[in-house]
Amino acid sequence: EVQLLESGGGLVQPGGSLRLSCAASGFTFSSHAMSWVRQAPGKGLEWVSSISGRNSDKYFADSVKGRFTISRDNSKNTLYLQLNSLRADDTAVYYCAKSVAVPGTWGYYFDLWGQGTLVTVSS
Amino acid sequence: DIQMTQSPSSLSASVGDRVTITCQASQDISNHLIWYQQKPGKAPKVLIYGASNLKTGVPSRFSGSGSGTDFTVTITSLQPEDIATYYCQQYDNLPLTFGGGTKVEIK
Numbered sequence: 001e002v003q004l005l006e007s008g009g010g011l012v013q014p015g016g017s018l019r020l021s022c023a024a025s026g027f028t029f030s031s032h033a034m035s036w037v038r039q040a041p042g043k044g045l046e047w048v049s050s051i052s053g054r055n056s057d058k059y060f061a062d063s064v065k066g067r068f069t070i071s072r073d074n075s076k077n078t079l080y081l082q083l084n085s086l087r088a089d090d091t092a093v094y095y096c097a098k099s100v101a102v103p104g105t106w107g108y109y110f111d112l113w114g115q116g117t118l119v120t121v122s123s
Numbered sequence: 124d125i126q127m128t129q130s131p132s133s134l135s136a137s138v139g140d141r142v143t144i145t146c147q148a149s150q151d152i153s154n155h156l157i158w159y160q161q162k163p164g165k166a167p168k169v170l171i172y173g174a175s176n177l178k179t180g181v182p183s184r185f186s187g188s189g190s191g192t193d194f195t196v197t198i199t200s201l202q203p204e205d206i207a208t209y210y211c212q213q214y215d216n217l218p219l220t221f222g223g224g225t226k227v228e229i230k
Binding site for chain 2: 035044045046047050059061062095100102104105106107108109110111113114115116
């Protein structure tokens with residue numbers, strides 16, 4: 001079965017750190033770009049970060065640049081997001097998403113999503 | 124950054140009604156637009172990609188159109204299982220940006 005399973009969310013104090021993981025199965029993980037998208041409670045979707053299939057290209061939203069790091073271990077079919085210097089406005093459900101790179105564009109769309117993991121930043 | 128403006132932000136319609144949601148990009152994105160459906164408590168799912176291509180398995184009552192800056196998704200006959208929030212997203216350029224969402228309810 002093709003699926004993504006996130007883990008690592010939880011309650012963290014402002015300024016703290018957290019590492020999210022996303023375990024992929026059912027497809028050739030190394031062949032696909034992967035991304036993180038978040039959704040604050042009751043709000044819309046916000047792209048956070050993407051990484052190419054071969055790990056060489058990484059992209060970040062301005063809101064997280066310098067604080068979050070994306071990485072992947074293709075031998076373990078796992079995507080990671082390291083969240084540092086967390087703020088209250090980082091509180092959200094974080095979704096891992098298999099990403100489609102479209103020729104002629106600089107971006108991706110997301111054709112498979114995980115169930116999400118909740119990160120709550122609060123003292 | 125490319126801004127995506129969706130309207131309306133919410134709508135209420137009867138079963139069987141035709142429903143149209145619009146999405147406007149702040150600059151030309153060709154057909155590099157996708158529509159997602161998100162049901163309460165669930166992750167989003169792809170409905171339409173490339174502005175007008177229905178994903179396999181999505182009911183044919185859904186359709187998408189548009190190019191450049193103006194896009195629409197239409198549900199020709201609203202069904203109870205279509206209750207969800209719908210989002211557009213441009214993938215023409217980074218940063219990737221979403222519309223604010225349209226919440227569809229049954230009247």
